[in-house]
Amino acid sequence: MLTLLQDIALGNVEASDLQVRAAIAAVQYTHSKKGEGGKKDQRADAASRAAKGKFAAAPPPLRAVK
Numbered sequence: 001m002l003t004l005l006q007d008i009a010l011g012n013v014e015a016s017d018l019q020v021r022a023a024i025a026a027v028q029y030t031h032s033k034k035g036e037g038g039k040k041d042q043r044a045d046a047a048s049r050a051a052k053g054k055f056a057a058a059p060p061p062l063r064a065v066k
Contacts, residue, residue, distance in 0.1 A: 001026040 001023045007013040008020060015023075051057070 002031055 004013065004015070004023050005020070005027065008015050008023075
């Protein structure tokens with residue numbers, strides 16, 4: 001679909017309005033934008049950064065050897 005849209009933009013292919021809209025809709029599911037993470041990725045990154053700083057997990061207690 002991306003190559004179809006590129007060919008249309010370059011004038012190599014004639015396409016109807018319906019075909020162009022269908023190609024645009026299909027490209028969203030086959031190609032993601034570069035450098036764009038979703039909300040879940042951003043939240044996970046923020047949580048991992050926070051877990052390394054002030055809110056890092058404490059080490060487990062030491063066992064007393066008898």
